[in-house]
Amino acid sequence: MIELNQISKYYPTGFGKTYVLRQIDLSIKxxxxxxxxxxxxxxxxxxxxxxxxxxxxxxxxxxxxxxxVQKLSEKKRTELHRTRIGFVFQAYHLIDELTVYxxxxxxxxxxxxxxxxxxxxxxxxxxxxNMVAKKDLFxxxxxxxxxxxxxxxxxxxxxxxxxxxxxxTGNLHSxxxxxxxxxxRELNQRDGVTIVQVTHSEVNxxxxxxxxxxxxxxxx
Ligand code: ADP
Ligand code: ADP
Numbered sequence: 220m221i222e223l224n225q226i227s228k229y230y231p232t233g234f235g236k237t238y239v240l241r242q243i244d245l246s247i248k249x250x251x252x253x254x255x256x257x258x259x260x261x262x263x264x265x266x267x268x269x270x271x272x273x274x275x276x277x278x279x280x281x282x283x284x285x286x287x288v289q290k291l292s293e294k295k296r297t298e299l300h301r302t303r304i305g306f307v308f309q310a311y312h313l314i315d316e317l318t319v320y321x322x323x324x325x326x327x328x329x330x331x332x333x334x335x336x337x338x339x340x341x342x343x344x345x346x347x348x349n350m351v352a353k354k355d356l357f358x359x360x361x362x363x364x365x366x367x368x369x370x371x372x373x374x375x376x377x378x379x380x381x382x383x384x385x386x387x388t389g390n391l392h393s394x395x396x397x398x399x400x401x402x403x404r405e406l407n408q409r410d411g412v413t414i415v416q417v418t419h420s421e422v423n424x425x426x427x428x429x430x431x432x433x434x435x436x437x438x439x
Contacts, residue, residue, distance in 0.1 A: 220247055220248060220249040220283065220284060220380065220381065220413060221245070221246060221247040221270060221281075221282070221283060221381075221415075222245075222246045222280075222281070222282040222283075222285075223243050223244060223245040223246070223269075223270075223279065223280075223281055224244060224279055224280040224281075224282075225242050225243070225244060225278065225279040225280070226240060226242070226243040226244075226245075226269065226276045226278065226279035226280070226281060227240055227241050227242055227243070227276065227277055227278040227279055228240040228262070228265055228269065228274070228276050228277050228278075228436075229277050229278075238436050239262045239265045239436050240262045240265055240266055240269075240276070240433075240436045241435075241436040241437050242279070242437075243266065243279070243437075243438050244438070245431065245438060247413065247415065248413075249380065249411070249413055250407070250411050250413055251413055251414075251415075251428055251429060252403070252404070252407045252413070252414040252426065252427035252428045252429070253414070253415045253416070253427060253428070253429050253430070253431060254416050254417075254418050254423065254424040254427045254429070254430045254431070255267060255415065255416065255417045255418070255430075255431055255432075255433065256417075256418060256419070256421075256424060256430055256431070256432050256433070257432050257433035257434055257439075258434065261433040261434055261435060261436065262433050262435075262436045263417040263433055264385055264417060266417075266433065267383050267385050267415065267417050269281065270383055270415060271300075271304055271306050271383040272288065272296060272299065272300045272304060273306070275289070276289075283299060283303070284299075284303070286299075301326070301329060301330055301377060302330075302377065302379070303379055303380045303381065304379050304380075304381055304383065305373075305374030305375055305376075305377070305379035305381070305382045305383070306374060306382075306383050306384075306385075307367070307370050307371055307374045307382060307383070307384035307385070307387045308370065308384075308385055308387075309385050309386040309387065309389040309390060310390060311358070311363075311366045311367055311369070311370045311390075312370065313358040313366060313369055313370060313373075314358075315357065315358055315359060316357075317357070318354065318355050318356060318357055319345075319350060319353050319354050319355070319356055319357075319358075319361070319369050320341055320345070320354040320355065322358070322369055322373055323341050323344055323345070323369060323372045323373050323376055324337055324341050324376070325373060325376075326373060326374075326376045326377050327340060327341070327376050327377060330377050340376060341376070344372040344375065344376060345372070347372075348368050348369075348371075348372050350365070350368065350369070350372070353365065362395070363390050363391050363392075363395065364391055364392070364395030364398060364399065367387060367388070367390075367391065367395075367399055368399075368402075370387075371387075371399070371402065375406070375412075379412070380412065380413060381412065381413040381414070381415065382403075382406070382412055382413070382414050382415070383415050383416075384403070384414065384415070384416040384417070385416075385417050386416075386417050386418060386419065387399055387403075387416060387418075388400065388418070388420070388423060389419070393422075396420070396422075396423065400422075400423050400426040401426070403416070403426060404426045414427065
């Protein structure tokens with residue numbers, strides 16, 4: 220599903236450049252559950268953002284479903300993002316002014332789905348995540364763990380093939396973290412969703428099937 224070939228990322232500094240990622244070769248198959256680990260500043264978020272099409276690499280080639288991503292038109296790339304990819308953030312990134320229901324519905328509006336299809340898809344997710352009673356609440360009225368559930372439901376709304384999660388439990392207590400990881404494991408094993416998470420937690424990594432480690436921008 221994912222193939223990185225000699226991917227590097229750098230930023231200009233003074234007369235030179237500072238590398239954040241260096242010559243990363245990586246392939247991830249459909250159905251894997253991968254954890255990206257490494258010290259702070261080692262490039263984990265940057266790698267995840269490149270994988271999730273939120274940032275562009277400076278060098279190298281990224282193929283998604285066999286297609287070289289950098290050669291796609293802006294329109295095709297947006298399309299790829301909206302159909303195949305879901306992104307989960309550490310700080311949830313929910314829209315404060317929208318209810319739980321409306322937050323989950325957002326990607327379906329972008330996708331141009333009709334009213335009744337949107338309604339049934341959001342209802343299905345609310346039901347699965349036991350949030351039917353909370354559908355008209357706003358993010359500020361929920362616990363962190365519940366907000367992250369909404370973030371995950373939103374990421375799943377359009378049925379993506381892969382979820383990229385940047386420290387999804389970084390702001391949560393360990394029992395809430397366990398619930399989120401158990402949910403990821405179920406999505407991976409029961410629904411076949413590929414999961415790629417950045418995590419500092421060895422406990423979280425245990426839920427996955429593979430760990431890749433970064434150090435100073437190198438995949439070690
Ligand atoms: P991690 O997620 O492992 O903590 P990051 O990918 O967030 O690492 O960042 C790696 C390094 O790249 C850090 O030193 C960070 O300051 C630097 N960095 C990230 N984005 C930029 C940017 N836009 N400009 C300059 N440096 C950046
Ligand atoms: P996270 O907490 O998810 O690791 P960061 O705080 O490292 O995120 O980065 C948030 C955003 O700021 C990213 O889009 C990254 O590219 C940018 N960024 C991070 N470090 C720097 C930096 N030193 N200079 C400029 N932009 C940066």
